[in-house]
Amino acid sequence: MNAKNVFKKLLAFALVSALALTCVFGLASCKKDKSDTVKIGFSGPLTGDAAVYGIAVRNAAKLAVDEINALEASLGDEGLGIKFELMFTDDKHNADLVANNYANLYENGMQISLGTVTTGPGLEFKELAKEDNVFVLTPSASGDAIPEYDNAYQMCFADSNQGTASANYFNANYAGKTVGVFFKSDDEYSVGIKNKFLESLDSSFTVKQASFMGQDLNFASQVQELKDCDVIFMPIYYTPASQFMILAKNEVKANAIYFGCDGLDGIASIPGFDINSITQEVSFLTHFDSSKDTGAAAEFIAKYNEAYDEVKEPLNQFGASAYDCVYAIYEALKFAKANGVEFSAETSASDFCEILKAVFNDDSFVFHGVTGAPEENGYSNISWTDNGFVNKVAEKSVVKECTAQ
Numbered sequence: 001m002n003a004k005n006v007f008k009k010l011l012a013f014a015l016v017s018a019l020a021l022t023c024v025f026g027l028a029s030c031k032k033d034k035s036d037t038v039k040i041g042f043s044g045p046l047t048g049d050a051a052v053y054g055i056a057v058r059n060a061a062k063l064a065v066d067e068i069n070a071l072e073a074s075l076g077d078e079g080l081g082i083k084f085e086l087m088f089t090d091d092k093h094n095a096d097l098v099a100n101n102y103a104n105l106y107e108n109g110m111q112i113s114l115g116t117v118t119t120g121p122g123l124e125f126k127e128l129a130k131e132d133n134v135f136v137l138t139p140s141a142s143g144d145a146i147p148e149y150d151n152a153y154q155m156c157f158a159d160s161n162q163g164t165a166s167a168n169y170f171n172a173n174y175a176g177k178t179v180g181v182f183f184k185s186d187d188e189y190s191v192g193i194k195n196k197f198l199e200s201l202d203s204s205f206t207v208k209q210a211s212f213m214g215q216d217l218n219f220a221s222q223v224q225e226l227k228d229c230d231v232i233f234m235p236i237y238y239t240p241a242s243q244f245m246i247l248a249k250n251e252v253k254a255n256a257i258y259f260g261c262d263g264l265d266g267i268a269s270i271p272g273f274d275i276n277s278i279t280q281e282v283s284f285l286t287h288f289d290s291s292k293d294t295g296a297a298a299e300f301i302a303k304y305n306e307a308y309d310e311v312k313e314p315l316n317q318f319g320a321s322a323y324d325c326v327y328a329i330y331e332a333l334k335f336a337k338a339n340g341v342e343f344s345a346e347t348s349a350s351d352f353c354e355i356l357k358a359v360f361n362d363d364s365f366v367f368h369g370v371t372g373a374p375e376e377n378g379y380s381n382i383s384w385t386d387n388g389f390v391n392k393v394a395e396k397s398v399v400k401e402c403t404a405q
Contacts, residue, residue: 044116068083112329141154227248258281276403297371
């Protein structure tokens with residue numbers, strides 16, 4: 001059945017029996033007190049090494065929620081008649097904490113979810129959300145398996161897309177160079193990107209690889225393995241990446257390039273790490289550049305920095321993606337209403353899931369966001385494939401230029 005037939009079927013179904021379905025499919029919603037509030041929940045690292053990601057997601061999602069609620073209040077009867085509430089829990093980037101976090105969110109009335117911030121916890125969260133048929137639009141859990149089920153979608157690029165897109169950039173710009181690949185061998189995120197990168201890299205490159213496991217940040221042997229590389233591809237998070245750069249700054253070629261994916265976002269803001277002490281260029285492929293000074297992205301950056309301490313709680317692409325997630329959910333509900341689908345703050349999590357799936361699978365639904373390469377109107381065009389992967393254009397972001405003499 002194609003997406004448009006699904007939407008028509010949903011429309012007829014929702015108009016006739018929305019109330020009944022609320023209690024059949026969504027026990028949590030049946031328990032929910034009557035209100036005009038739709039609850040959006042997520043689990044992410046608000047403490048620990050990856051906290052810069054979770055904090056940015058929380059802050060940016062709350063900014064979007066506040067803006068949408070103010071807009072709805074001004075629209076009165078012309079609006080959707082709902083407001084959003086953001087619910088969040090700290091998983092410390094630890095999958096073992098997810099089950100309890102999910103249970104707390106769901107029992108407290110979560111109707112729609114941003115899933116998790118990182119991939120490891122997301123692999124646990126997706127199984128639980130599938131059981132309850134909760135709609136998930138994750139800002140940054142990039143594993144290919146995150147949208148395995150039909151209730152889950154990504155605003156970020158999937159790992160395979162990041163690996164392929166990075167390899168395509170290397171093929172076009174660094175052909176013939178010696179490329180190092182530094183990855184974490186016990187991390188789904190890192191291995192997934194690395195594998196797709198190597199599959200898509202053309203034969204002109206000399207490739208060297210070095211890996212690590214667990215929390216061991218003594219990278220002396222890895223530095224020696226990669227020190228003669230022209231470009232070092234680093235599909236890892238910023239904490240081990242910064243440690244490698246510190247250890248390697250006098251060993252790796254001074255004019256080499258460190259090139260990462262979304263995990264490197266925020267590396268310039270790590271307490272105690274002076275990125276300007278690194279002579280090499282530091283860059284990554286991204287769907288959001290927090291240094292943008294034009295278009296919708298720049299407007300969002302200004303609003304975020306006004307609302308939050310940009311030194312203690314800096315913006316990154318994870319936050320921008322969360323901002324887009326909340327607005328995409330809002331725009332999808334507007335799209336559904338315009339097509340005759342009825343819902344309210346009392347609609348169950350499962351019913352919201354069916355409504356949102358139909359919209360996100362409809363070829364005519366295109367969201368205009370702040371992430372992705374912008375069009376002439378300053379916004380990017382964002383859509384989704386039937387398997388939950390996002391469609392938008394990535395850009396290279398240079399965190400720090402090469403300063404070698």
